[in-house]
Amino acid sequence: MTSRRVFFAAMVAATLASPAWSQAPTEELRVGVLATLEGPLTSLGQEAMRGVRLALSEANNTVAGRRVTLFTGPTNATPDSAINAARRLIEQDRVQIIIGPVSGTEGLALVQFAKQNPGVTFINGTAAAPEATYRDPAENFFRFNADGVMWQAGLGSYAFQAKRFRRVASLVNDYSFGWAQMKGFSLEFCRAGGGIVERLWTPLGTTDFSSLIARIPRNIDALYVMLVGADATNFITQYIQAGAPVPLIAGTNTVDQTVLATLSRPRLREFMIGTPSASPVVDDWTNERYQQFVANYRRMFPDGLPAPASAGLGYYLNTQAMIQALGAVNGDLSGNQARFRQALASTVVDGPAGPVRLDENRQGNATIFVTEVRAAPDGRLFNSFVQAFPNVTQSMGMPREEFMRLGVPARDTIQCP
Amino acid sequence: MTGSLSPKWTGLACLVALVFFPWFATPFWIVQIGAQTMILGIIALSLVWLAGYGGMVSMAQLVTAGLASYVVAYFGVQSDPALGFRLPWGLNIVLAIAAGTAFGIAVGLIAVRCFGIYMIMITLAIAVGFFYLARQNMGFFNAYNGFHGIRAPTLLGLSLRDPIPFYYLCLLCGISLFGFVVAAARTPLGLALQGIRDNPRRMQSLGYNVAVHRVVAFGIAGFIAAIGGVLRVWYAGSVSPGSVGVGSSISILMIAILGGMTHPIGAFVGALLFNLIQNFAIDFIDRERFNTMIGIILLAIILFMPSGLVGLVDRLRQDDRRGDRPPRQTAPNASQQSPKIKEGNHP
Numbered sequence: 001m002t003s004r005r006v007f008f009a010a011m012v013a014a015t016l017a018s019p020a021w022s023q024a025p026t027e028e029l030r031v032g033v034l035a036t037l038e039g040p041l042t043s044l045g046q047e048a049m050r051g052v053r054l055a056l057s058e059a060n061n062t063v064a065g066r067r068v069t070l071f072t073g074p075t076n077a078t079p080d081s082a083i084n085a086a087r088r089l090i091e092q093d094r095v096q097i098i099i100g101p102v103s104g105t106e107g108l109a110l111v112q113f114a115k116q117n118p119g120v121t122f123i124n125g126t127a128a129a130p131e132a133t134y135r136d137p138a139e140n141f142f143r144f145n146a147d148g149v150m151w152q153a154g155l156g157s158y159a160f161q162a163k164r165f166r167r168v169a170s171l172v173n174d175y176s177f178g179w180a181q182m183k184g185f186s187l188e189f190c191r192a193g194g195g196i197v198e199r200l201w202t203p204l205g206t207t208d209f210s211s212l213i214a215r216i217p218r219n220i221d222a223l224y225v226m227l228v229g230a231d232a233t234n235f236i237t238q239y240i241q242a243g244a245p246v247p248l249i250a251g252t253n254t255v256d257q258t259v260l261a262t263l264s265r266p267r268l269r270e271f272m273i274g275t276p277s278a279s280p281v282v283d284d285w286t287n288e289r290y291q292q293f294v295a296n297y298r299r300m301f302p303d304g305l306p307a308p309a310s311a312g313l314g315y316y317l318n319t320q321a322m323i324q325a326l327g328a329v330n331g332d333l334s335g336n337q338a339r340f341r342q343a344l345a346s347t348v349v350d351g352p353a354g355p356v357r358l359d360e361n362r363q364g365n366a367t368i369f370v371t372e373v374r375a376a377p378d379g380r381l382f383n384s385f386v387q388a389f390p391n392v393t394q395s396m397g398m399p400r401e402e403f404m405r406l407g408v409p410a411r412d413t414i415q416c417p
Numbered sequence: 418m419t420g421s422l423s424p425k426w427t428g429l430a431c432l433v434a435l436v437f438f439p440w441f442a443t444p445f446w447i448v449q450i451g452a453q454t455m456i457l458g459i460i461a462l463s464l465v466w467l468a469g470y471g472g473m474v475s476m477a478q479l480v481t482a483g484l485a486s487y488v489v490a491y492f493g494v495q496s497d498p499a500l501g502f503r504l505p506w507g508l509n510i511v512l513a514i515a516a517g518t519a520f521g522i523a524v525g526l527i528a529v530r531c532f533g534i535y536m537i538m539i540t541l542a543i544a545v546g547f548f549y550l551a552r553q554n555m556g557f558f559n560a561y562n563g564f565h566g567i568r569a570p571t572l573l574g575l576s577l578r579d580p581i582p583f584y585y586l587c588l589l590c591g592i593s594l595f596g597f598v599v600a601a602a603r604t605p606l607g608l609a610l611q612g613i614r615d616n617p618r619r620m621q622s623l624g625y626n627v628a629v630h631r632v633v634a635f636g637i638a639g640f641i642a643a644i645g646g647v648l649r650v651w652y653a654g655s656v657s658p659g660s661v662g663v664g665s666s667i668s669i670l671m672i673a674i675l676g677g678m679t680h681p682i683g684a685f686v687g688a689l690l691f692n693l694i695q696n697f698a699i700d701f702i703d704r705e706r707f708n709t710m711i712g713i714i715l716l717a718i719i720l721f722m723p724s725g726l727v728g729l730v731d732r733l734r735q736d737d738r739r740g741d742r743p744p745r746q747t748a749p750n751a752s753q754q755s756p757k758i759k760e761g762n763h764p
Binding site: 076078079080081083084087088091092105108109111112113115116135136174175176203204408410411 | 444445448449496498499552553555560561562563565566568578653654655656657658659660662696
């Protein structure tokens, strides 16, 4: 009897006491960060956190006299994990601003979630599904990084003209970011006169690529590969074991440092040299501001990647935007954050690769680089600068209406058989 | 009252507490803990109904709820203009519950000849297959993206997506379905089902159609799970392959085991405990490791309380009675007292 009473008393006490834990109003600024710290994109999530911490440390962790307290919302690249983590950040950690997420589909889910939570401002991390800001955007969702289509600017033309690839097949992660990259690549490659003869799709988190490798057609010049995180490492290893019949053209995350740094065997490295890609980051660009960014990154994270990857840059840009806008309004988040949002919309971020400003849908422009994989004297791989495209806009230089008519990125958006 | 509380009074006290709980709780507690516990509890209730009364452990209950969620999304308002139908809101709920019930019957038809571990395996296979289908299929499930921007409707000027109305909606559904299961267990069907659980061969020879009873039980479980699925999609605002993943299916089994499958209340007790652990483990341990802590707590509970929390309370109550007073009539956790059921069921 006694033990049962104690049991119930404890339950009741716990129920009554616990809401009190999470109520301690303070002057600090509560910022939530969504990052993929589980699942196939873990390496990107860790890199994303470095981007946030770099930007904050440059501001001394203080904005307008208020200390910034970070709350992490770990996700696993699925939209529902992002929603759960965001809900937790808002309702339990009572954050005022959320930075993130990493992955495209997470971003699409979060835009809808943002509409249901008008009291919180959402600043993207690196989620790069274009629809998040061009179809039905949310008033309180801001994106200072480029989207997945923009990230491929210049790659299609470069592959056709400089590399002389005419017929290619594709192997791409089957979700919104993969569709966006495919659209960005085929937009230019098809226009230049190339043909994409076979499109293979594989879910995020694929570990065994043998059946897909067997389906790659033989009579092609190159394979366009857009796999992210652990998928890319797994594929490259298995592709080379299978004889690697044709060279690769790589999507943005497929050859960024989150993947290149994992390729330790000489045979893998040798094969990857010369692989073209396009990305918002480049490892050896001589621009002074950019070199400063790389140097700061290396100093702060000696155990991090050899050079910042796109996830690091994206979170860095978006965090910096938050810091600048908060500074401009002196940390004022009153009135449903109206002044802050106004400031954010007109913020010009002094990005490492050039100034970033938002369009009317709160989407930033970007400098995009066409790169090629090269080996440093010590053998490790990096993305070498080939060409820069400043001020790439969301409609890829086309009139907005015309670009919209190409359709929302999907498996079969731009065809050129 | 100096002695121990009877189940009736305890139940009433719980009910009062549940009804007045939103008066003094924050939205986090009302929705994330309160409403979500009810939703998980309802889905777990469908499993407790099957397992506790029918002896059939189905791993497909979460995907049954998931199908209902997808139907609500596909035939209702969501954010993807390229897909789905915008039916009036009441209609998509009817469709969702019908689809869940039908899916439950279909699972039952497939699994009906299997017992024990084989039934777990075949229903797990269905759940895994459903997950991969949802992840790859563009036409109905919208593949990896799933559906977002789904909102609970506004009813007679009352927005069901506000914390308090939504909580009461979940509470109402939870209590009704709980009552439904308790009542169903005492109907001839429920009693026959319990008989089949304890000795299918004897029931067969008594003239009961074992297969039909089991399939009907699956249909009822599908109906319960579908209601949970409708509430779940309103709660989350989205449904995507991750919502019907194997991990979530196992969570439902975990909830049922935690609470105990000997009484329907176990589903809700388990859901509350599971939900609390999920939400607060992260406060005690660093964010990258909290899943380990959840695992350890669950392991400990299963190790030390094999029949779940309900089993623990039962045991305490029995200790109580032994000390206090002569045993009264047994509590209505029928499934533990199988001999009694068989008596009641003899023609």
